[in-house]
Amino acid sequence: MAYLLNTEDQQQKMLESIGADSVADLFRGIPDAVRVEGLLRLPPALTEMELEAEVAERAAENVSAARVCFLGGGAYDHFVPAVVDEIAGRGEFYTAYTPYQPEASQGSLQAFFEYQTLICQLTGMEVANASLYEGGTAVSEAAFMAMRVTNRHTKVAVLGSVHPEYRQVLETYTGNLDCEVVTIPTPDGTCDLNRAAEALDERTACLIVQHPNFFGCLEDAAKLTQIAHEVGALSVVSFDPISLGVLKNPGSYGADIAVAEGQPLGIPLQYGGPYLGVLASKKDFVRKMPGRIVSEARDREGRACYVLGLQTREQHIRREKATSNICTNQGLLALRATVYLSLLGPQGLREAAELCCRKAHFAAEQLSSSDEFDLMFDRPFFKEFALRCRGGAAAARDRARASGFDVGPELSRFSSMGSAFTDEALLVAVTEQRTREEIDELASVFNVP
Amino acid sequence: MRNKLATQSLFELSAAGRRATTFPESDVGAGPLDELLPAEQLAESPPPLPELSEPTVVRHFVNLSTLNMSVDTHFYPLGSCTMKYNPKRHERLARFGGIGDLHPYAHPEDSQGMLAVLYDLQEMLAEIAGLPAVSLHPAAGAQGELTALLVAAAWFRDRGEERTKVLFPSSAHGTNPASAALAGFKTVQLNKSAGGLVDFDELVSQVDDSTAVFMITNPNTLGIFEKEIVRISQLLHDHGALVYIDGANMNANVGITRPGDFGGDMMHYNVHKTFTGPHGAGGPGAGPIAVRDFLADYLPAPVVQKTGEGYELATPSRSIGRMRSFFGNVGILLRGYFYLRTLGASGLKDVAEQAVLNANYLKAKLADVLPVPDGEWCLHEFVASAKRVKDERGITAMDIAKRLLDYGFHAPTVYFPLVVPEAMMIEPTETESMETLDCFAKAIRTIVTEDPEFLHSAPHTTPISRPDEVAAGRNPVFRWTPACDS
Numbered sequence: 059m060a061y062l063l064n065t066e067d068q069q070q071k072m073l074e075s076i077g078a079d080s081v082a083d084l085f086r087g088i089p090d091a092v093r094v095e096g097l098l099r100l101p102p103a104l105t106e107m108e109l110e111a112e113v114a115e116r117a118a119e120n121v122s123a124a125r126v127c128f129l130g131g132g133a134y135d136h137f138v139p140a141v142v143d144e145i146a147g148r149g150e151f152y153t154a155y156t157p158y159q160p161e162a163s164q165g166s167l168q169a170f171f172e173y174q175t176l177i178c179q180l181t182g183m184e185v186a187n188a189s190l191y192e193g194g195t196a197v198s199e200a201a202f203m204a205m206r207v208t209n210r211h212t213k214v215a216v217l218g219s220v221h222p223e224y225r226q227v228l229e230t231y232t233g234n235l236d237c238e239v240v241t242i243p244t245p246d247g248t249c250d251l252n253r254a255a256e257a258l259d260e261r262t263a264c265l266i267v268q269h270p271n272f273f274g275c276l277e278d279a280a281k282l283t284q285i286a287h288e289v290g291a292l293s294v295v296s297f298d299p300i301s302l303g304v305l306k307n308p309g310s311y312g313a314d315i316a317v318a319e320g321q322p323l324g325i326p327l328q329y330g331g332p333y334l335g336v337l338a339s340k341k342d343f344v345r346k347m348p349g350r351i352v353s354e355a356r357d358r359e360g361r362a363c364y365v366l367g368l369q370t371r372e373q374h375i376r377r378e379k380a381t382s383n384i385c386t387n388q389g390l391l392a393l394r395a396t397v398y399l400s401l402l403g404p405q406g407l408r409e410a411a412e413l414c415c416r417k418a419h420f421a422a423e424q425l426s427s428s429d430e431f432d433l434m435f436d437r438p439f440f441k442e443f444a445l446r447c448r449g450g451a452a453a454a455r456d457r458a459r460a461s462g463f464d465v466g467p468e469l470s471r472f473s474s475m476g477s478a479f480t481d482e483a484l485l486v487a488v489t490e491q492r493t494r495e496e497i498d499e500l501a502s503v504f505n506v507p
Numbered sequence: 508m509r510n511k512l513a514t515q516s517l518f519e520l521s522a523a524g525r526r527a528t529t530f531p532e533s534d535v536g537a538g539p540l541d542e543l544l545p546a547e548q549l550a551e552s553p554p555p556l557p558e559l560s561e562p563t564v565v566r567h568f569v570n571l572s573t574l575n576m577s578v579d580t581h582f583y584p585l586g587s588c589t590m591k592y593n594p595k596r597h598e599r600l601a602r603f604g605g606i607g608d609l610h611p612y613a614h615p616e617d618s619q620g621m622l623a624v625l626y627d628l629q630e631m632l633a634e635i636a637g638l639p640a641v642s643l644h645p646a647a648g649a650q651g652e653l654t655a656l657l658v659a660a661a662w663f664r665d666r667g668e669e670r671t672k673v674l675f676p677s678s679a680h681g682t683n684p685a686s687a688a689l690a691g692f693k694t695v696q697l698n699k700s701a702g703g704l705v706d707f708d709e710l711v712s713q714v715d716d717s718t719a720v721f722m723i724t725n726p727n728t729l730g731i732f733e734k735e736i737v738r739i740s741q742l743l744h745d746h747g748a749l750v751y752i753d754g755a756n757m758n759a760n761v762g763i764t765r766p767g768d769f770g771g772d773m774m775h776y777n778v779h780k781t782f783t784g785p786h787g788a789g790g791p792g793a794g795p796i797a798v799r800d801f802l803a804d805y806l807p808a809p810v811v812q813k814t815g816e817g818y819e820l821a822t823p824s825r826s827i828g829r830m831r832s833f834f835g836n837v838g839i840l841l842r843g844y845f846y847l848r849t850l851g852a853s854g855l856k857d858v859a860e861q862a863v864l865n866a867n868y869l870k871a872k873l874a875d876v877l878p879v880p881d882g883e884w885c886l887h888e889f890v891a892s893a894k895r896v897k898d899e900r901g902i903t904a905m906d907i908a909k910r911l912l913d914y915g916f917h918a919p920t921v922y923f924p925l926v927v928p929e930a931m932m933i934e935p936t937e938t939e940s941m942e943t944l945d946c947f948a949k950a951i952r953t954i955v956t957e958d959p960e961f962l963h964s965a966p967h968t969t970p971i972s973r974p975d976e977v978a979a980g981r982n983p984v985f986r987w988t989p990a991c992d993s
Contacts, residue, residue, distance in 0.1 A: 061592060061850075062942035072868040072941060076884070081860045084884050085763060086986075087732040093771040094856075098634050098762055100629070106596050113845070116607030119620030122613030129610040132832055139528050141565055143602075149579030150572035153593050156789040159918050161969040162581075163907065164514070165574035166788035172517045175986040180554045185985045188789070191646035194832035202689075223832040230807070230828035231653075234660040234691035252783060276548055304540060306550045310642040319832070327884050329600070329621055330611030330833025331646065332791030344985065350789065352934030355979035358964065362514075367983050373685035375650070376692040383685035386647035386779065386794075387515055393568075400517055400564045401527040401609030404553035409530045420535035421544050439542050459614060468614040469663050494534040 062469040073320040124342040126496050128458075128465040130442045130487020131329065133274070133321050136300065136410070137491050142397045148335070152390050158353070160365045166389065167364035171354040173396040179405075180302050180399065182309020183229060183338035183358030187349040189382060189392040190335025193319025194227040197266060197296055199382055200315045200337060200350045201228060204264035204292040205237070205316075206381065207293040212237055213261045217254070217282075220296060221272035222472035225249075228266075245477050247275045247444070254282055258289045264315070268296040270305075273478070274418070274442030275435055275485025280311035287312070299323050299336070299395075302412025308338075315339045327389055328346075334391040345371060346442070349383030380464070413490035414441035417497065421488045422483050424501035428429045430454065431504065434483055444469065451484035462502045463496075473499050514574075514970075516595060518987045525892040527564055542965060548943065558619075574970045576917045577789070582943050586867075586888045586920040586932025587680070587728055589758050589780035595843040597783065606841065611833040615819050622818035625837070626811040628844045634755075635855070636774055637767025640803030642810055643795045644835045647856055649757060651775025651794030652686035652722070657797060657827045658805040659749050659773065660690060665825065670719035676705050678924040680755060682720045692719060700926050703881030705739060714746050717894050718864040722803035724753040725769070726760070727933070728924045730866065730885035740770020748771060757781040758936065759886035760861060762856030766797075770847065773798045778836075782843035793839035809834060862887045869935050872948035876955050880927055888934035890927045897929050903958045907951065909973065910965035914950040932943035 064072065069081070077176075078084055085093075104112065117123075127135040146152060151163060157163030157170075170188045176187035190196045201214045214232075216225055220243050228239055240259045250273065258265060265286035269279040283293035292314035295309075300322045308316035320334030334459040339347065345368060353367025402410065418441045425445060426433050432455070434444040436461060447454040451468040458465045469483035488497070498506075511953060541549060546967065559567075566644050576583065583590035601607060609621055618880065629641040647650040656673065663670045673687035676697045685693045695713055699706035705723065714721070718865070721743050726732045733739065740750045752771035760766070766774045778784045779792040786792075807830045808822035850858065863886050870879055870889045877891035893904040908918035920932035954962065966972065 061594065061938050062857060063938065064864070068941045069864060070518040071866055074951055076864075076867045077872045078867070079883065081864050082885070084860075084863050085886075086736055087882070087884065087886070088764050089734060090828070092764050094763060094765060094768070096851035097856065100631055100634060100850075100852040100855065101848060103854050104552075104848050106849070109596070109845060109848055110600065112848075113600050113603060113624075116620035116624055117603045119623070120605040120609050120613065120618045122617035122775050123605045123609045125617070127610060129612050131612055135608075135610070137530075141561060143525070145565070145568040145572075147598065148572045149593075150575045150577045152598075152787050153578035154575045154586055154788040155585055155590055155786045155917070156582065156826045159908075159912065159972055160974050162576040162912050162917055163574075163788070164569040164970050168514065168516070168571055168574070169568065170788075171520075171985075171987065175518065176556060178986045179556050183949060191650065191791075191836075192831055194829070195646065195650070211932075221764075221832065226829040228832055230657065230830055231689075233827060234657060235871065236691075246751060258902055276544065297829050304544070305548055307554065310550070326602070326838075327608045327610050328607050328615070329609045329618070329837040331831075331836040332793075333833075344983075349788065351985055353979050355974040355976060355982040357974045361970055361971055363971040363974050363980055365976050367979060373681035375681065376685075377681045378684035380681065380685040380690040382690050383649045383653055383682050384647075385649045385680075385682050386792035388787075388791045390785070391790030391791060393788070396517075397564065397568060398822075400559050400567075401554055401561065402556070403526050403557075403558045404556045405526055405527045406530070408553040413533055414535050415540065415543055416535050416537070425775075434874065435972050437572065438548070440544070447826065455612075455614070459617065464610070464613065464617070466614075471612075488532055497535075505545055 086291060104189060122464050125464040127148050128486050128488060129464060130485050131467045132319055133327055134487055134489050135491055136322045136324060136489050138324050139401050141401055144393050145397045146390055146394045151393055153212055157366060160363060164363060167352050169363045169393050169396055172336060173293055174352060174393045176396060176399045177336055177338050177412045179404040180215040180299060182339045183308035183316050184341035185344045187347050189388040190337055190349050191388060192331060192333040192335045194224040196317035196337050197224045198228045198231040200294045200317045201264055201266065202266055203315060203346050203348060207292060207343050208263045210261055210263040213240060214263050214268040215240045215242060215257050217244055217249045218476045219273060220266055220268040222475035242474060247273050247437045248277050249282060249295060250400065251278065251281055251285060255285050257441035258286065258291055260289055262291040263287055264292040264294045265395045266294045269296055270301055270440040273444045275437040276440065283312050300411050301413060303407035304415060311421055320395050323395035325394050332388055334388045334395055346381060349384050349387055352383035410490050414488060417492050418443060418488040421486060421497045423499055428506045442485060445484045445486060446482045447484050450481055454484055463500050513521045516987050518557050520559055520567060523558055523560045524558045527559060527561035528861060549853060564938055581917050582939060583917040584919050584933045584935050585917060586934045587755055587937055589934060590937040591783060592938035593783050593785040600845055601838050601841050603732060621816045622811050626813060626818050628840060629846050632776060633797055634915040635761055636797035637765030638774065638797035639800050640806060641795055641797045642806040643840050643963050644807045644830055645794040645796060646831050646836050647792035648687055649682040649775040649792040650830055651796045653690055653796060654684055654807055655751055655773040655775065655796050656686055657719060658802055660728050661805045661827050662802055662876055663719060664976060670717055672715055672718045673720045674718060675722040678727055678926055679722060679724060681958050683753060684978040684983060703731050704733055707735055710739065711742065714742060716746060718746055718747045718748040720751050722751040722753060728885040729881055730888040731882045732886060736769045755780060756887060759859055761859045762852060763859045775803065778839050778843040783846045784839040784842045791836050791839055793836040848893050853931055856878050858937050861957035865937060869933060869944045873951060876952055877931060888932060891931045891933060892927050893929035894930055896955050902955060902962055904931050906965060907954050910954045911950060913968045914967040916947055916950060959970045
């Protein structure tokens with residue numbers, strides 16, 4: 059495959075102008091002893107046609123994608139309007155570098171400024187950064203940010219109903235530090251407020267809540283925020299961006315840091331990433347924030363423009379004292395979220411949220427009328443719920459798969475993460491894309507008339 | 508044609524009642540929502556997002572895109588960033604049904620094609636690194652660094668060794684010390700330079716039994732191969748420490764030399780640099796790591812394994828855990844896979860050779876105006892100094908960088924690394940032609956003869972002139988508010 063531009067003649071001229079005999083000559087600073095002899099053992103080169111045929115073959119083996127998707131657990135099959143793909147597919151956006159040269163990057167900088175504004179409007183928070191990697195690391199970055207804000211570095215508390223993978227990330231990130239991660243069990247699907255209060259003390263930097271939580275249930279995020287504040291800890295709330303079409307936003311009940319997996323905002327599933335880490339907070343904490351932030355500026359003619367702001371927080375300047383090691387963020391995904399929210403607007407977001415909520419409740423009612431299922435938790439939920447499967451979750455999922463549906467994940471895949479993660483537990487997520495007919499057909503697999 | 512409306516903000520374009528995306532009517536009833544959810548949890552009104560029509564949204568963002576420089580439109584010789592061409596076929600393939608729409612919790616039996624591709628990528632990256640065990644999990648290079656340092660910490664812990672220090676040269680990327688600090692290590696910077704290379708004596712004086720890891724970029728940020736790298740690695744290994752290779756500059760190494768062969772125990776790749784993942788105006792990236800066999804059991808979960816009949820996801824026995832949710836930045840990893848499959852071993856070697864040829868050609872073309880203090884020939888990039896131009900004419904590296912924008916070239920990286928005064932770090936990559944390099948060299952040669960005052964106020968033709976970043980930092984504004992208008 060030819061990505062190279064210089065002809066043999068040109069290469070010869072270039073070597074002459076350098077004063078080298080051959081291209082190999084240019085590598086003589088590399089000791090012979092550590093040179094690759096001959097060629098590496100890699101598969102033979104394919105043409106574009108051959109590659110496309112092979113990838114199509116591999117893609118066809120991923121039969122899950124052809125099934126009706128009731129899969130959730132932090133990534134969802136929401137509708138992506140065509141405009142999102144078109145805009146994010148413009149080379150001027152996706153082949154640009156980090157906008158360190160503002161004069162040559164106003165397009166991306168303005169889009170990120172608009173992204174930050176939209177996230178503030180969505181969450182009711184005062185300031186948002188220009189993105190982090192994804193929802194899991196956003197939780198860990200929020201915990202570190204809370205430690206800096208409170209100057210408490212030895213303890214963070216997290217609800218057992220927070221995504222088990224986010225909790226695992228937090229454990230890994232703090233694994234070599236002198237910081238205790240206290241998990242507050244949530245065997246009943248949501249947090250018992252007394253248990254939360256007991257777990258917190260004057261050493262606690264923050265309480266991390268997911269709302270709606272991993273099981274789809276609504277937490278009492280407002281009360282939990284109060285409980286955190288009572289001991290001087292920050293309230294970190296991980297939210298589902300679509301849910302804010304109907305639910306109260308984190309700013310309204312006083313959350314200090316709001317984080318999210320932004321995948322529902324116009325980002326394709328693509329087997330787990332790249333997604334979008336959303337992080338917003340109260341304005342007073344902005345200098346403790348991780349990641350890039352775009353701010354407004356004026357150029358020499360006094361024209362409004364945008365630049366990367368507060369860069370002295372970041373690793374390229376502050377090095378080991380930076381607020382995070384993050385450099386590359388998720389700019390292109392932040393652009394997708396910006397376009398998505400622009401297209402939906404307040405009414406569109408509300409409609410999407412209502413549809414998810416109504417269809418999920420319809421599906422829960424249908425499926426739980428089967429002899430094979432109960433709802434695991436008697437709690438209000440948004441677009442996702444956990445079933446207790448009498449014959450085991452794996453068997454139920456297999457039956458759905460055999461009939462052209464995919465549901466899950468089975469909670470047993472996180473069996474080390476709490477007592478709710480049993481062999482019987484199966485998550486079901488329902489987005490605005492699912493129809494009544496699809497839900498009825500799924501239920502009929504389990505003998506619901 | 509530039510559209511003056513382009514810079515209007517999204518929020519100024521809003522008018523109550525406008526909308527773009529609509530959804531079908533509910534087919535499952537439309538009763539009051541408080542029958543489904545507790546009233547106290549419900550918002551009174553939806554978020555105050557702007558209300559826009561679809562044509563407005565499209566025009567707004569398309570116009571914004573025209574205010575950017577990008578690899579598709581401009582030569583982008585940013586040192587250390589490897590701004591090479593991003594093949595269009597990758598974009599199409601990554602969106603294929605079965606790939607772009609595959610859920611991360613798809614049953615392994617139902618995602619064998621994806622697992623096969625990811626397994627093959629692990630194998631290819633292991634071969635290119637000369638290190639046998641690969642994790643595709645990290646989201647970007649900096650997360651790869653952190654992952655590897657946590658792997659090292661876990662390995663030392665298992666061996667009962669208390670090692671607290673991470674060393675790195677002053678020319679290291681900022682992510683190296685930042686990752687080391689985040690991983691709980693004490694950071695020790697080596698400040699001396701021996702002709703742009705690590706000062707071996709200084710390293711000897713700093714390495715001891717409390718040293719966990721030495722992080723080094725090779726070739727280094729000056730584009731010079733650390734010719735003592737084998738001796739350096741041996742020194743670290745003699746003290747029981749590990750060597751980490753920052754793979755930011757792998758474009759000079761691919762198919763030529765391997766980190767595992769020159770003494771590295773761990774490394775990360777930047778798929779968005781070396782293997783054509785588009786930079787996306789700041790991301791996403793992907794930062795897979797490769798490690799020696801004795802560290803394989805500590806890699807983060809999940810890794811892809813071959814079984815009798817197919818492939819499965821597995822957690823290594825002493826895994827440090829997860830660094831992020833789900834598998835990894837698969838969309839970017841796939842672009843790396845597509846790239847490697849179209850190159851093959853010989854094409855991959857061509858990449859390094861042509862990147863190095865281009866860099867040396869440009870370096871030679873500029874030698875009399877922007878000399879390079881260290882090294883005869885460079886590898887994939889070089890750091891030129893504008894010190895003489897500054898001394899003689901008062902023209903700074905920043906002036907040249909900004910004026911280049913007027914000539915239709917993106918600016919090189921400036922003032923990094925600090926070891927070179929008035930540094931201009933230039934990396935042309937292999938996907939530029941001799942003609943483009945000639946034009947670029949000509950532009951620089953012209954610029955250094957221009958009126959210094961004119962250069963101080965450059966650029967003159969871009970959508971905005973130089974912003975006052977100091978003033979912006981004093982009372983920063985991070986979001987649009989209606990008051991911004993007045």
